[in-house]
Amino acid sequence: MTAPYRTAKLTKNDKPLFVGLMSRAFARDPLFLYIFGDSEVDRKANSRMTAFLSFIFDSSFMLHEEIVGVFEHERLLGAYVVEKPSASKLMNVIGGLLLIGRLVPLLFRISSPPLGLLNAYMRITRSAAPSVPHHYLIMIGVEPEAQGKGIGGTLLLHLLHAANADQLSQGILLDTENKENVAWYRKNGFLLHRETQLHDVPVYCMLYRK
Structure with a gap:
């Protein structure tokens, strides 16, 4: 990629940009549709999804996480x-305590069934995680109209470089519910580590080893 594109860490001021981008990028994602509903036609589903994305953004600054765009x-x-x-x-304990304060407003915007599904998803995917220290790719998204321009590849390459440079990390774990993504991740050095499912939604756990 060339100018005018640039890759940079997001700051707290970038929250509206992040929530808007990910809302559009994940609008047709199988997992998001299953957990939150169709955000393109259902206002409540859209509210639940944006609340979750806001929580993901806020929590990244409290926990040992990073957002790159x-x-x-x-x-x-x-x-x-x-x-x-x-x-x-x-650091993890302090971050977890701070996160509790962010969970309270989330409970008022997301009902119990979606929260239960999110917890079940986390249990399933984390049970597939290797025991060695590793990066965990929570989510990656590209503006729908910008897809096919190499932006996803640029983001993934940036993450691969970061993981390879981290002496503590032994690789990268990620999960995808889109079967067509499996071949793309394999092309970029990932292996299918485990295949499982959340009810009727297939989950493909991909692993990159250094």
Whole structure:
């Protein structure tokens, strides 16, 4: 990719850009449709999804996570959220305590069934995680109209470089519910680590080993 594209970490001021981007990028995602409903036709589903994305953004600044985006001038075209391996248990404990305060408003915007599905999804995917320290790609999304321009590849390459440079990390784990994504991740050095499902939604756990 060439100018005017740039890759940079997101700041707290980028929250509206992130929530808007990911809302559009994941509008037809099988997992999001199953958990939240169709956000393109259902206002409640859209409210639930944006509340969850706002929570993901806020929590990244409290936990050992990082959000990186690709910009065209001031427009956010793609982004990923990654959990990095931490050598500090105290950091994780403090972050977890701060996160409790963010969970309270989320409970009022997302009903119990979607929260139960999210918890079930986390249990399923985390049970597939390797025991060694690793990066966990929480989500990666590209503006629908900007797809096919190499933005997703640029984001993934940036993450691969970060993981390879991290002496603590042994690789990257991610999960996708789109079967067509499996071949793309394999092309970029990932292996299908485990195949499972959340009720009727297939889940493909992909692993990159350094």
